[in-house]
Amino acid sequence: MSAGRYALLVATGRYENEDLGRLRSPARDAEELADVLRDPRIGGFEVTTVLDGRHHEVTRAIERFFLDRRRDDLLLLHLSCHGLKNNNGELHFAAGDTDRRLLASTSVPALFVHQQMRACRARSIVLLLDCCYSGAFLAGGKGDTTVHVGDELAGHGRAVLTATNRTEYAWEGERITELSPEPSRFTGSLVKGLRTGEADRDRDGLIGVHELYDYVYEELRDSGAGQRPQMWAEVEHRVVVARSVRQALPHAPGNEAPAPAPPPRPAPAPAGPPPTLAALLPLTEALAGLPCMEDAPGRQQFATALGQFLARRIDLRGVRQREDVVAIVRTALRQEGGEIALLSTVELFEGAAAAAEVRHRLPP
Structure with a gap:
């Protein structure tokens, strides 16, 4: 059987508990990201979406997603929701019925996601976290923002991109307020890089996970957003997230990638590197x-x-x-x-x- 490409998008913007403010971005995030991931010209993923699910629905969907996979499958999990910390600083993902006083029993612990990823047979897994404090998923509990290879996630073929470090908020557009739906800055940059092909930094027609991170980081930095995406990766081979729609296009002026070679003609040989x-x-x-x-x-x-x-x-x-x-x-x-x-x-x-x-x- 041939390898598969599967994506699970978990988006929670509506909450029963009044202490958790409604988010305008997750539903739009899931819709936009699903479009580019499903597109056979770009992602070619089989996409499943869980929108505003209760905590038992989300945990069941995540466990089912990682179950019975083949080693050559590529799995992509995207979480867009409130990120909450308990008194010990441990990260939890909010679901539709989450009570922030009862995180252990009403939310989706980051530890649960860790465990499902570790138990999965698939060699290539990409996790995209768009929530406040998402960088805490990477940290080893020492209070820093450095990504350590020896953390809980350490394993074969894993890559994690987070919208923030351990202490930052993930921004929705220009404000964290409930207005008309629009993508969050992190997921919006992901979608833009995939849809336009701009994330294909070396112009080889493929978008690897490292290229995608570099693109998103620079997009958020240049926009002045007060958040710094983080990345952890340990893969034996290049993980290709998508094809680039720019592959057949001529290179734009000023692009860092080398332009196609012109027809041979007499020219002085270069004396050496600058x-x-x-x-x-x-x-x-x-x-x-x-x-x-x-x-x-x-x-x-x-x-x-x-x-x-x-x-x-x-x-x-x-x-x-x-x-x-x-x-x-x-x-x-x-x-x-x-x-x-x-x-x-x-x-x-x-x-x-x-x-x-x-x-x-x-x-x-």
Whole structure:
């Protein structure tokens, strides 16, 4: 039997308990996301939706969704609802009948979702969480926002994208108020990236889960939203969420992907890589070995100090070390005098000997 692509969308916007305000986004989120996931040109998923379900309906749907799957199946679970924490800081997903005083018996615990994912035979599972405090699903209970591979979710072929970190709210449009339905910022960006194909960053015609995260992160950052999506992933192979509808289109001007090669014609051979490219790799390797680059807070402090030298802000995702280091080095190399500023920052954090070692790595 061939592998299948299955999606379960759980959207809860109406609540019996008056303490839980009505949400305008979940129903629209489910509708829009289901459209692009079902589209045979894009997702090609078999989609099931649970709208405003009670807690026993949601838990049963989730357990059934992960049951009796084949190893080569791709499963995608999307939760759009209120995210609530109990007194121990544990995350719960609100259902239609949730009483926030009785979370253990009337909500969907994040632990339950963890357990169903761990028990599932499918090698590729993508979880999308659009709720407040959704980053708490990733954290190991230590109160930080860093994604740890050794957390409860650790396993084979799992990827989790969350709308926020452990402490942030997930925004609906411009306000968290009940108005006319519109997608949340997180799910709205997901849908846009899939529907337009803009999430296909390398223009190979396929949208992988890492590309989708990068697209959503940059969309929310550029929009000024006060939330930072998080990601955790451990997969043996590339997990393709969708095809790109832009595959057959010509590359747009200014797109970062390389344009199709023109017909051969006489041209001078390039003398070699530009100076910035020649320095990017050795500087990245040198900085990645510094103690100040070992954790996300250290990399952020380094980027802040370097940004003051360069008179510009350096935004880091704080998820993958090498990605942050590349962003730091690339920003420095694009600025006049950036290499000197980078070396000065290294000396500030690690001393003159470390700065000399980094300087030694630079190409002539």
